[in-house]
Amino acid sequence: MKTSDLSKLQYYIDSLPSKLNAFTEEEFAHKTAPDKWSKKELVGHLIDSATNNHHRFVRGQFEANPVISYAQNEWVLATSYQQMSQELVIDTWKMYNTFLLNLICTISPEILDKHMANGHTLSFLFADYVSHLEHHLEQIFEDFDFKA
Template sequence: MHSLVNEFAQTIAENYVRLAQISNADATAPRAAGKWSPKEIIGHLIDSAANNHQRFVRAQLYDDYDSLGYEQERWVAVQVYQDAAWQELLMLWKVYNEHLVRIIALIPDDQLARTFRIAGGEPVTLDYWVEDYLRHMQKHLEQILG
């Protein structure tokens, strides 16, 4: 888990610097018709951080934990990330994920094998979900930065 924690922290630090170079106007432009803009992608990653924050903590506390799912498209639409200031979205994304890195680093090894469900789905281990969250973030960052 130590190498994953380091990769997570490095992903945040390196990409924050690159994202901060994007102008507010460019961050507002959708990547293609019907696709999210960089603001909406970062907004989605903030939503994902908020949902996974709950999962990473509650999966350690409760047996047979079943996390709620969330409607990603609707969350982005309701929060109108397009109207938010790009630099403020970036700061929130950065700080929230740095907090998650801290939480992940504190997960005891014996807790990583604990399983939980998301919206009644198949059980997954906490270890699996932490890595999946990082890969999900990296995929979306690649969509913005190319």
């Protein structure tokens, strides 16, 4: 696994909460269109991503081909992030990502680099997770330039 992916996630855990809290509740919950996610819902989607990747990172250690998928729009709607407080959404994102970073750091290099039946390694899945996070940060922050 690339140390840079670990460093990036640690950087985001350390820096994002204050940047997200700089938005007013109105800005954080604003939807540009009824069928578009607000910043709050985007962060909620990132919580859902953390939840599902938690399963991948754990089950990938002992299952040859863990099949984990989710209907992202339905998850965001069913979880009702838009009705939650800004503080709860941000704190939950930070907590879950701190947990995932700790989890990834405890997996042996041999397991991280073992190929699953789908051809991916846990290292690849973690790098993909960080890349997915960055993709959505670019949607949340118009001037996204704080990559680690």
